[in-house]
Amino acid sequence: MTLQIIDQVHIDTNSAISLLTEHGLLVRTENYRQHFFYHVEYNSKLVQSETLFFCKGAAFKEDYLNEAIDRGATAYVAEQSYQNGATALIVTNIQRAMALLSNAFYGFPSNDLFAIGITGTKGKTSTAYFAATALNLGTDDRTALISTLNTSLGKGDVFKSKLTTPESLDLFRYLRQAVDNGMTHLVMEVSSQSYLLDRVYSLHFGIGVFLNISSDHVGQNEHPDFANYLFCKEQLLLNSSVCVLNTQMDHFEEVYQAAKVSTAPDKIYLFGEAGSHPDLDLAYQIQSTGLAGSNFQLTGVSDRGSALMLDGEYQSSVAGDYNVGNATAAAICAAIGGVKKKTIQEAFGQVHIAGRMEVIRTQEHGTVYVDYAHDYASVKRLLAFLKDQQHQGEPSQITVVLGAPGNKGVSRRPDLGKALAEERVNRVILTTDDPAFEDPQAIAAEIDAHIDHDRVGQVEYVADRREAIETAIQAARAGDLVVLAGKGTDQYQKVAGVDTPYPGDIAVARQVVAHLEG
């Protein structure tokens, strides 16, 4: 999708120098000339005349800058001088400089949006969809959404996202577009990576939500260690006027302390299951939870929580007990954003999150779940939830089909093995999931090495994901559960640097069921 050209935005050399100086980012200027920039860009291939070009990125080459200048860039911003005669703004931190100047170029669009940022190891997308559905219903469709799945900027500007949190220059362009499309609210997922790489530098949020944190995203191209992962996530709280925290997360006290550094206690909302923490503001109580969704009660515990006027019963259309916590966080955001309880109740019955707890019911081969769970926390919670459902009915078998990606998140492999064993699934079919430059069979062997075979009925490897799904569904009997984990809505397999087309778990499962049952 191409966003329309926004012609009223610009920046000039002098204002760029002032801003960079104010933020302590400017080292020096070279070949100073006062230019008016009508475009900002970090990809040389997209440069037009009168562009301010940013030299950033691990794989950046001087040739890209030369190409940018050939195409009409009149100045560049970089951490080093390329001594090519062009006006240069040499900075201490290119990512911060790019975020700040892009924000200014697009006219600080977040000033016109009530921005809600959501972070957490698990549940960001789900919570964002709960919040955006409620806010859209309450604002007459004036809520933009930036999520791992889709970016939706209003007036039909909807496209698939490349990253969970976009690169800063793209982010501020999207926000400008959202404001120009008449959006008043914004819900966005804020990854820890986006703070590590300063993609959201200079963006202030009306609300920052911290859902949970568990071991993930540590490794090459991600965080050096868990402490850095936690630190980056906590930055959302330092950049938010109101903080919403799940009291039941690991490391809650540390996260609460981080929130209190910059946010007054009366602007911090604590939520969790009723009775779970002495300082709760809003409590949820699950009344029933099943494969079609959950019924739950929200109760204001403190004066601040009661003032949200959320007390009452809610029905969520998304299965998974953990989604009640996600929905509660979203309800707080929607209420602070001005949405009435009745509207939130109505919205929660309509939420659909692609690739999360998608259900395919069969006549003779049980129920198939397609879910994006791909790390210890999510696989364990998903399986625990499904097993709980299983106990309520006839005894049945659970088969899980999953793999783990190559060249990233390698700690997931032992973690997945552990989760599968702890939840004592009956059958595991290990398969391919974005192997990148690794051998999928070797990845599967690593997962397998961490499965306690005394606790898991049967473990096998089927390289082709389609065949693995077919094997699982074909063998399942009425009442059984088949879980296709990890890929969610992905319609590709990342193999050796290429996004190889793949129909997606849902499409494959539907084809298999149609073939088996006609």
Ligand SMILES: CC(=O)N[C@H]1[C@@H](OP(=O)(O)OP(=O)(O)OC[C@H]2O[C@@H](n3ccc(=O)[nH]c3=O)[C@H](O)[C@@H]2O)O[C@H](CO)[C@@H](O)[C@@H]1O[C@H](C)C(=O)N[C@@H](C)C(=O)N[C@H](CCC(=O)O)C(=O)O
């Ligand atoms: C390690 C990392 O985070 N890299 C991100 C970063 O790349 P980078 O700045 O190093 O840039 P690069 O890809 O090395 O390219 C070098 C530069 O040369 C420029 N170039 C390149 C070619 C050319 O012809 N001309 C040219 O000018 C490019 O525009 C770029 O500026 O900036 C790019 C956008 O500008 C991102 O696409 C890229 O994310 C990679 C692909 C990625 O997948 N990152 C993951 C880890 C990530 O960020 N994930 C989180 C979610 C995590 C979670 O689940 O919680 C996310 O927010 O999505």
Ligand SMILES: Nc1ncnc2c1ncn2[C@@H]1O[C@H](COP(=O)(O)OP(=O)(O)OP(=O)(O)O)[C@@H](O)[C@H]1O
């Ligand atoms: N609050 C939660 N706690 C634990 N697991 C959860 C929670 N919410 C969702 N999940 C599980 O995690 C999976 C991913 O959920 P979701 O996409 O909402 O999280 P995310 O934070 O956006 O994930 P990612 O960072 O991997 O994109 C779901 O499919 C579900 O299995």
